[in-house]
Amino acid sequence: MIGLESPVTTVLGDSKKSGKLTANLHLHTVGDLLRHFPRRYLETGKLTDVDDLEVGQMLTVIGEIESSKEHPYTDRRTGRTAYRLESVLRTGGPRLRMTFFAKKHHVSQWRLRQLPAGQRGLFLGKAETFNGQWKLTNPRMVLFGPGDADGSGGPGGPAGVGEADDIAAVEAIADLYPIYPLTKGIESWDFQRAITFARSVVDDLPELIPEAVRRELGLLDIVRAYDLIHAPDDRAQVHDAQRYFRFEEALVTQLVLGRRRRAVRDLGAVARDGGDGALLRTFDERLPFTLTDGQRSIGADLEADLARSHPMNRLLQGEVGSGKTLVALRAMLRVVDSGGQAALLAPTEVLAQQHHRAITALMGDLAAGGMLGGAPEGTGVELLTGSLTKAQRTAPMSRLASGESGIVIGTHALLEDKVQFADLGLVVVDEQHRFGVEQRAALTDKAAGTPPHVLVMTATPIPRTVAMTVFGDLETSTLTELPSGRAPIQTSVVNLLDHPGWMTRVWERVREEVAKGHQAYVVCPRISGDELEQGERDQVDLDEDGDLVPPAVEEAPRPLAAVEDGVVALAQGPLSGLRLAALHGRMPADEKDATMRAFAAGDIDVLVSTTVIEVGVDVANATIMVLLDADRFGVSQLHQLRGRVGRGGLPGLCLLVSAVDAESPARERLDAVASTTDGFALSRVDLEQRREGDVLGSSQAGRRSGLRHLQVLRDETTIVEARAAAEALLEADPALLGTPLLAQAVDSLEADTRGDFIEKS
Known part of the structure; x- marks a missing residue:
């Protein structure tokens, strides 16, 4: 008797072809075969x-x-x-x-x-x-x-x-x-015949969705859904079948999320009510400007979250320069007022150093607590990065372990086992898409006893952040005010495939801006040769079926632009006579810091850099950015990078240089960035191109979605319906004893390593 657990050979017949399905498409059983749905339907x-x-x-x-x-x-x-x-x-x-x-x-x-x-x-x-x-x-x-x-x-x-x-x-x-999505050696015709045979002999199909839920939402039953997904008569039947399977997946996923949220709430957290509020109150009184309405409103939300006895898990999103860091700093000060400590995790040393300089400057003597000349209500603000020597780390690590310092800003160095806290109450993650799940978990695990509160910040929501927001794992706050003192940025695509001569004009524009007394960035996707910046990777493109689009094979392959080679070539060629300098993550920390300081002081005309300047770097006099091989970057990254210009009230220009085909996904991405400066609109473009990532897991790249049938943008309504149904089911039957098949599916997904995301983030 053939059932869902029978080997796929029983319906395909040909063992050689069955082997290809197993090896290349991971279809081992008849159930796997029936769950391999058509990617489209030919009329x-x-x-x-x-x-x-x-x-x-x-x-x-x-x-x-x-x-x-x-x-x-x-x-x-x-x-x-x-x-x-x-x-x-x-x-x-x-x-x-x-x-x-x-x-x-x-x-x-x-x-x-x-x-x-x-x-x-x-x-x-x-x-x-x-x-x-x-x-x-x-x-x-x-x-x-x-x-x-x-x-x-x-x-x-x-x-x-x-x-x-x-x-x-x-x-x-x-x-x-x-x-159907197939593999070499398997014809569509053969596959469809195997599907037809399997549908005719398999009767025992597990119904996961409770009948009451199906009746309320007008969903098909499982047998009818399988029949219509594989052999529909019209598009309406396709829609009904797809709705069933999308809801089924959304319901199981939401039940996993719901059970995890309950488990985290049960762990509890230390409420941070602000104590006497002396540090935050003094800080606010000294601010040389007034908080925006959005900053005040979101600050109140964060204070309410921090005062609760279960962990905050909030996303703070806002355009470049909208004041996210100030909002986060006020939350950190409130935790310090409550007797706890706060850690700010930054993706690069350049950004960590800039955050440290900016925060200590804002706080003044409030950042020198316990030191000679420090304010009595102040606290210590430490910087920990990977380039610090063992001797340089000893004192700040000692002050964190003793509780003498309340705030630390750092990179991955904060994750090391040797870094200990007296009472870690808040973790702030800047540009959270640059950190994997395990890295964030390593920091939150440093809290003693109960989990710390978590605040993640981004200027452009990236796919999984958007996905988790829709799936309800993150509370969301948005700073909507336009950044103050920001001038418009014109973004243009420089198409070298059709107009190779345009590159001459690109360098002329750079020289023109420098002649006006301004400065420029030139961004390259490589450090030297084929070496990427640490933590970087090229953007990958997906076709309409979610499969990777292979890069075009150039008839005359050329090396990608690299900082070390580029700075020499530009200095000897089109930008000769200008003051050029290189910046990338492989340089010694003191050299990087000195270069950024010189650029900020106006001693460098053109900074040739990798993406280390992507976030946080603020040089008001920089008015033009040239992004070489711009197709190698994603939407979010392109938007972040161009945010480095136009910061001082001077109009900005961003030139996206590329030689990709006009009909390629990469060109669509560049055109989208050139068409708008709305980061929230671009996040949807990013999600459409990169998909959701592994919503329950540790994969962060986008690439293939961990979801089989759902797409977050397309299926937002289904996800919301499933979330409501999951909450109702868990409220009535937390262990799902009344729906054993559904409970089994939830347990299976929960046991998968992908489920670690909920605990670790």
């Missing part, structure tokens, strides 16, 4: 009678490739070599000539291998004529392998299945044909 309609064609008619036809040939040609627009593949299709009526265009040779070769003589398939496109012949240009297609003329079968199907059976099968699927 086949009825097969077209090719004896009675009309120009412009949408054609759906089954045929066999007679021949295929590649023709290189020169693209008149770009002057580059492009490729045209022409295939002749036998249809039982007039022959059709199919034409496929490709800009890259490897793409054309892949298509040539895909369409050898004898290959059969279903082809859809618009009928046209050229030189008296019918043609299709770039048709869509479903390939099901060549079959022998005598009907004995071939690579595309089992013996006894010929073309007549294929045609009958196409007609039997009505107007929609499911297209």
Whole structure:
């Protein structure tokens, strides 16, 4: 008897092909196979009678490739070599000539291998004529392998299945044909037959969603959902089936989150009510400016959170320069007033040093508590970074362990086992997407007894932050006021693929800004050769199915821009005579600090840097930024980087230099950044391109989503519905004893290492 736990071989038949499904798609059982859903549906309609064609008619036809040939040609627009593949299709009526265009040779070769003589398939496109012949240009297609003329079968199907059976099968699927994510050696046709067979023999399907919930929300039952996801008659049925499985996944995920939230609340936290409030009150009285309405309002929310006996877990988002750090500092001072300590975790030494300078300057003698000349209500403010020597770390680490110092600002060095706190009450994580789950956990674990309160800050919400916000794990506060003293930033894409000569004008604009007495940034994606900045990686792009888009193969590959090589080349070439300096994370800390100080003082005209200047660096006189190989950066990063210019009331210019194709995801990303300076709008673009990341896990890159069916932007309503249902279920039955199959699914996900995210963040 075949069931969900049966090996996939039992329905596919071919052990070799089953092995490919297991190795490449991780489909081990019949249940895995049934859960491998179509990525899209092809509208086949009825097969077209090719004896009675009309120009412009949408054609759906089954045929066999007679021949295929590649023709290189020169693209008149770009002057580059492009490729045209022409295939002749036998249809039982007039022959059709199919034409496929490709800009890259490897793409054309892949298509040539895909369409050898004898290959059969279903082809859809618009009928046209050229030189008296019918043609299709770039048709869509479903390939099901060549079959022998005598009907004995071939690579595309089992013996006894010929073309007549294929045609009958196409007609039997009505107007929609499911297209599945597959692997090399497995044809769509074979896969669909295996799915059909599995649906016909497997009856015991586990229903996870309680009947009352399904009835309230108008959801299908599990059997009907499987039937319609794999063999729908129309788009409405597809929608109903997808809604079922998306809700099912959202419900299980929300139950995991709900149980984890309850567990964290049960752990409790030390309430930080502010004590006598002397430190924060004195700090506020000395501020040389008035807090904005948003800063006051969010400050009140944070005070209320900190005073509760369960951990705060809040996201503070706001545009570059909107005052997030000041809001966070006031929360840190309140914790110190309460007898606790606060730690600010920054992603780079440059930013940690800048935060330390800015905070100690704001606090004045309040940052010298316990020291000669320090205010009596003050506290110590320490800096801990990886470049400090053992001797340099000893004193600040001692003051933190004893409780003498209430605030520490640092990088990953704060995570070391040797760093101990007397009473860590608040962890502030700046630009939280730069830290993995385990890193944040290492810091929060330093709190004695109960978890500390956590505040994460970002100027552009990145995919998982948005995802976790929608999933309800983070409370959200947003500073909406426009940053004060900020001038508009013009962002332009410099397309070197079509206009290689534009680079000359880029360097002319840099010289013009310097001639006006201003300064410039040139940002490179590499330090030297192929060496990335620590913690960095290139942006990866996904296709519409969530699969990685391979980088284009350049006919003449060129090295990516690198700081160490670039600063020399620019000084000897287009920017000769200007004062240039390099900055990257591999430089000694004192050299980095000296370089940033010199740039801030105006002693450097052009700073050639990696992304170490992405956040927190504030030089009011910098008015232009050139981002080389800008396609290597993500939306969030591009937005952050350009926020370094236009900070002193002077208009800013950001030039995104790239040589990617106009229709690529990378170009879409650059165009999106050039079209708006709204960081919250760009966060949605980022999420659309990078997906949610592993919402319950430690993966931070975006890439493939840990979610199988849900997409946060598309399915926000479903997620909210599932959250409400999960809360109601947990309220009525915390152990889910009344829904054992659902409890089993929740336990399984909770036991997965991905579930560690909730505990660790």
